[in-house]
Amino acid sequence: MKKIIFIFFLIPTIVSGFFIFTKSANAAEGSHLDSLSPNEGPPYIILTINGSGFRNNKDHNSVLFTPKSGGASFLLWPKSASENQLKVDLSQSMGLARPSAVGDWKVEVYTTAPTATGWILSENSLTFTLTSFAPPSPPHLDSLSPTKGPPETILTINGRNFNPDKTIVYLRYNRDVQYSPTTISETQLTIDLAHPPGYVGGYTLDAGLWTIEVFSRVFSAEAGKEVWACSDNTLTFEVTGEKPPSDGGTPPDGTPPGGTPSCPICPEDQRGGLVPCGRSCDNPETEDWNECDPCTFCHLFLMFNIIIKFVMSKLVPILAVLMLMVGGIMYFFAGASPQALSQAKSIITSVAIGLAIIFCAWIIINTVLVQSGIVKAESILKWYEISCGVE
Numbered sequence: 001m002k003k004i005i006f007i008f009f010l011i012p013t014i015v016s017g018f019f020i021f022t023k024s025a026n027a028a029e030g031s032h033l034d035s036l037s038p039n040e041g042p043p044y045i046i047l048t049i050n051g052s053g054f055r056n057n058k059d060h061n062s063v064l065f066t067p068k069s070g071g072a073s074f075l076l077w078p079k080s081a082s083e084n085q086l087k088v089d090l091s092q093s094m095g096l097a098r099p100s101a102v103g104d105w106k107v108e109v110y111t112t113a114p115t116a117t118g119w120i121l122s123e124n125s126l127t128f129t130l131t132s133f134a135p136p137s138p139p140h141l142d143s144l145s146p147t148k149g150p151p152e153t154i155l156t157i158n159g160r161n162f163n164p165d166k167t168i169v170y171l172r173y174n175r176d177v178q179y180s181p182t183t184i185s186e187t188q189l190t191i192d193l194a195h196p197p198g199y200v201g202g203y204t205l206d207a208g209l210w211t212i213e214v215f216s217r218v219f220s221a222e223a224g225k226e227v228w229a230c231s232d233n234t235l236t237f238e239v240t241g242e243k244p245p246s247d248g249g250t251p252p253d254g255t256p257p258g259g260t261p262s263c264p265i266c267p268e269d270q271r272g273g274l275v276p277c278g279r280s281c282d283n284p285e286t287e288d289w290n291e292c293d294p295c296t297f298c299h300l301f302l303m304f305n306i307i308i309k310f311v312m313s314k315l316v317p318i319l320a321v322l323m324l325m326v327g328g329i330m331y332f333f334a335g336a337s338p339q340a341l342s343q344a345k346s347i348i349t350s351v352a353i354g355l356a357i358i359f360c361a362w363i364i365i366n367t368v369l370v371q372s373g374i375v376k377a378e379s380i381l382k383w384y385e386i387s388c389g390v391e
Helices: 002-027 297-333 338-371
Strands: 032-037 046-052 061-067 074-076 085-089 104-112 119-121 126-130 140-145 154-160 167-172 176-179 188-192 208-220 225-230 235-239
Touching (some): 032 126, 046 104, 140 208, 297 338
Antiparallel strands (some): 032 046, 046 085, 061 074, 104 119, 154 188, 167 208, 208 225, 208 235
8 A cells, every 4th residue: 555655646756857857958948040141251251140049158159060061060169259149250260170161061059058067059050151262362452542742641542352450551662661551441541641650750751653552461271370461453652742851750660561572471391490580481370570571689589589499399398208208118127126217217207307397497487577577467478479570
């Protein structure tokens, strides 16, 4: 009788628990995807995903790209996130992963569960068409307004493919003068000829016919990162008036970026090396400096820094592994010989201590520089970087 009563109460309990569990699982529904913008493009655009049920914290969302033709999937983290929209920078994800399937990709979104651990897949998917890997077109110049004027002219340049975030303008005549746009869009920019950056008190251009070039940062599929691209054509602006008796001002520190016609990108078999200056081409992998720059005293320290990084990242790990292997082999074959065992332990201990000293040197130097006040606390991650005036 007791067993019958127990079973009588047990069955409703199990059914109720299953109902509650099912209801809770259904309550944690996945996000819903409404649209993509754009629906197709190369692997260096920012893809916008519109929908609902996303998490405001971008780290609580991930986007799954799966080629419909078959192959490996790619899980990407969004650049920004809100409840109704995600933005994914393909140049920082798909572009680096190098997906080989040009065609249709299924797009799905994972979001974190609101009341439990784990991830929930979106209830539907959308299709993104991956197109050519060719990099974006370089800047193109259409017209100037005006085409001539005095040195204090506000010059408007019309064209296309300008990068609103990273664009500079060069005027070339008897010298090169660099300008930062005062206003800029993808099709138009303006510059103040009398006030290039870095010239205290302004600058006066010599009278003559100045050649204009525009440089913008574009994503290179070959390099896997942004590089400087020179405009595919030039325009000319005539500076009117008398030639000034002085040189017009004091040039600022700094040199033009790599990728100019006078400094082409090095072929792959000519990249590398320890000397960071005085070359006829630029290595796109070293975007912090330009190898075409003339050598200065500063570049000597830059070369030392390159050698130190090479030793730390290339030679030290290899030598440490070899010495640990030697110590391990000696320890294995030492047998009952106390002298051999001691020597093997000494090698392994020395390698461990040496690695600790080498890789703790950054912390030691950083602590000394910060505590002594030589380096401010907000710049502790930059104290070891060397800049020779290269933007």
